[in-house]
Amino acid sequence: MEWVEGEGTTEDDATADVMRKLGVASRDDIKVEVIGEERKLFGFGEKRVKVRAVLKPAEKTHVEKVEESINILQRLLDYMGIDGRVDGEEKEDLIYLTIFSEDSGILIGRRGETLDSLEHLVDRIVNRKFENRVSIIVDTEGYRENRREELNSLAKRIAQQVKTTGKPAVVASMRARDRKIIHIALKDDEEVETMSEGEGFERKVIISPKKRT
16 A cells, blocks of 8 residues: 555644545554645745555454464474474464474474574564564473473572572573573562573573562
8 A cells, every 4th residue: 555645734634634535534544654844935824734644454363363473483394394283372462383393302402592583583574464563482392381390490499599508599591581480480489589690691590588678
């Protein structure tokens, strides 16, 4: 759809002008940009505001979003030469994509790095297509849940060590997703507190005794 220009004495009037030209009844149906203001007769007289607008793409249904996400991930697997099948569903405003493949070990990679990269790529591609952003979770062989349980257990073991020694402890460098799990696992513990420290791939979680007030 081409951009359509309109003008009026105010931005609202100019928007109403393009809405008439585009044949829409709601401003929510169009994307509007102000492209200029001017006054007639060498800067004097009535002000005129110019805008341009284009119809927003029709928002896809939840089912269409899931199907689109499945198709994108499936094409990526085919491109990688991975023999696998993708299923998907939407839960709590998240799209969960599950890969069924005998190459799950390759797909997961070291500490889930390959799976995270696939998820990031699918998320970027999918959200270029949708007006409203969606969040994507990619999993295989239940890796995400297993990893969460593993990190929850690690967090509690280190927290117990901190309580016993009274000294802070450092959790080895990990990806942002894993650091978040550590923070969440201990957020309700009244005896310890967590914080992230460092930059980039060297960013770590510090678990410390909670300061008494």
